[in-house]
Amino acid sequence: MKQKTLAYWQHKAVTLSIEGRAFIDGEYRSASTSASFDCRSPTDGGLLTKVVDCRAPEVELAVQAARRAFDAGSWSGLNPRERKAILLRWATLMRQHQEELALLETLDVGKPIADTTTVDVPGAIYCIEWFAEAIDKVSGEVVPADQHVIGLVTREPVGVVAAIVPWNFPLLMASWKFAPALAAGNSVVLKPSEKSPLTALRIAQLAHEAGIPAGVFNVLPGVGETGRLLALHRDVDCVTFTGSTKVGKMIMQYAGQSNLKRVWLELGGKSPNIVLADCPDLERAARSAAGAIFYNMGEMCSAGSRLLVHRAIKDELIDKLVVAARGYRPGNPLDPATSMGAIVDGAQLARVLDYIEAGRTEAKLLHGGAQMLRESGGYYIEPTVFEVATPDARIAREEIFGPVLSVMTFDTVDEAVRLANDSDYGLAAAVWTANLSTAHDVARRLRAGTVWVNCYEEGGDMNFPFGGYKQSGNGRDKSLHALEKYTELKSTLIRLR
Structure with missing residues (x-):
């Protein structure tokens, strides 16, 4: 992307349209309680917009929509090549709106525009493209077995994935979660940080325009209660989280208190x-x-x-x-x-x-x-x-x-x-x-x-898994290993005679 001037970006900032509503089941929605919070720019403390604070009704709507879409097979039932094509269209739309997304990221979290235009937004696009290109090349196994049996090992999407992501790389780290989850055929409920919700809300509309079916990709802005409700929800099959070790421990507890959902954590560091x-x-x-x-x-x-x-x-x-x-x-x-x-x-x-x-x-x-x-x-x-x-x-x-x-x-x-x-x-x-x-x-x-x-x-290559030992978490983002987090292994044995 050709570098622009300060005056150029200041002008674009003044004319920028900012969405603050949740994206549920294929459309933007206001909160049923009219609850909202101020989204202010750390660059100057100015108000960017008011963003809906999703509570229990919105969480329930989003999870139900995600489950309904998953069970109907509108996305999970597609041939991997079809999911690949739609994800690539989404990445293309994001590239066409790259300046807008970079500006939203800079205004929302204070990152230098030189970084959001060259690292954050291109990195998120690359992540989506990488998993889109990978998903139709991941196969199962034929297991050695007795002569009268054929043994198959296959991977299936885990179901409804709640992705709770941080504010330091809002779009990039969100893509590390939703790209492999969607590529594998899951439905996703993305919960961005209340400090940085804007790019997640914008790309939701682009996902819909690219052809991702309603209910498959939902975005719920909100404070910590929104994430807690998702982690406790019994119809969420997996929660993937990047953030503090303190909150990560709480999410593991919520999973244990509910349906023992899969929990994947990328937490703190002192490297x-x-x-x-x-x-x-x-x-x-x-x-x-x-x-x-x-x-x-x-x-x-x-x-x-x-x-x-x-x-x-x-x-x-x-x-x-x-x-x-x-x-x-x-x-x-x-x-x-x-x-x-x-x-x-x-x-x-x-x-x-x-x-x-x-x-x-x-x-x-x-x-x-x-x-x-x-x-x-x-x-x-x-x-x-x-x-x-x-x-x-x-x-x-x-x-x-x-x-x-x-x-x-x-x-x-x-x-x-x-x-x-x-x-x-x-x-x-x-x-x-x-x-x-x-x-x-x-x-x-x-x-x-x-x-x-x-x-x-x-x-920054997607081929390298990213994650930590000890209280830095479990599981890995990036690489084909990330798909392991969002799939279930199934053994199928067929008796021939």
Whole structure:
């Protein structure tokens, strides 16, 4: 997409039409109780629109519509090639509305327009296309059995999938859920975060225009109660969630209290980024470490929020890191030159600032730490770097979800691995070394779902599964493995004689 000017995006923002109603059974609907909440832009605090707050009646309508569509086979009964064709039409429509979707995302959550136009929206489109292209190539098995028996193992859609998604990558992470679920033949009820509902509501209409039958793809904006009702609903067969570990634990409990529905969780992280003494390129390691925590304002579950540095290179790496951090100066997200946008809302801003204040008492502030652009009415924090003496410090153990980096020192590889694994989480990790054997050894010992070597956050390719160990969750998004979450295995044995 050709880069536009600040004035261009400001003009489009003024003329943008924003939908705030739920999408249920093929059409937009207001809440039966007229309940709503304000959707405000973190860029300046301004009101974008009022969005319906879906309660029990809307949840019931959406789940019933999804179940009815599933049982009727209007989508689940289609040949995989037919589902593929419709999903590809949907992706094409999204590409035709790419600027609109990118602008909605930027206004809704404060992401730089340079990111939403090149990462978030294209990534979501790519995800839909990838699973559409994959679904007619996934086959079953013929199992070796006695001569008088034919044994088949097939996959079937699980049924009604409730997808509860976060606000940090609203459209992209939603696509990681609904794309494989829909491709496999399920009906979906998507619950976006109340902090970021706008792109989900817009693509629902595009899905309908592409030919996805009524009831197959529903979107319910709302606060936490909406998600709780979906997780408790006995006619939901599977709930897939990305968000905090605290809420993920509650969703598992709700599933147990209801129908023991399948639960898939992608949760928090406090990911270690290890730089060994033989790091092949300190300049690149410093730039990568800055990007690992300051990209997307640090609002990333996989953020490299713990930088573990060998004592021999600590001072040199920190000097280079601070220089790299200065390149992430917060600015107007509608300006294509902006590399760091706004924190999602006032509550998250306060949370991050509280952690920074805690850091001032338990660590050494090396850079940043201040709120910026107060006059804009938006929520901005400059990149912040602390040198932490003890791994027990709050800022080094708890997920902050903001642009705050903890730098810690180690003396041996074993100590680095011990520090890295000393966490409740296990989502991602990285190691920088010039020694191939060391790279393999450390990667094997790190308890994380993704390990990068001499890089961080590389590999946006859909072929790589994404998810974590320990309290970072279960199951995997992306790749063919994601289809396992939204299908049931069935064994069929046919006696021949």
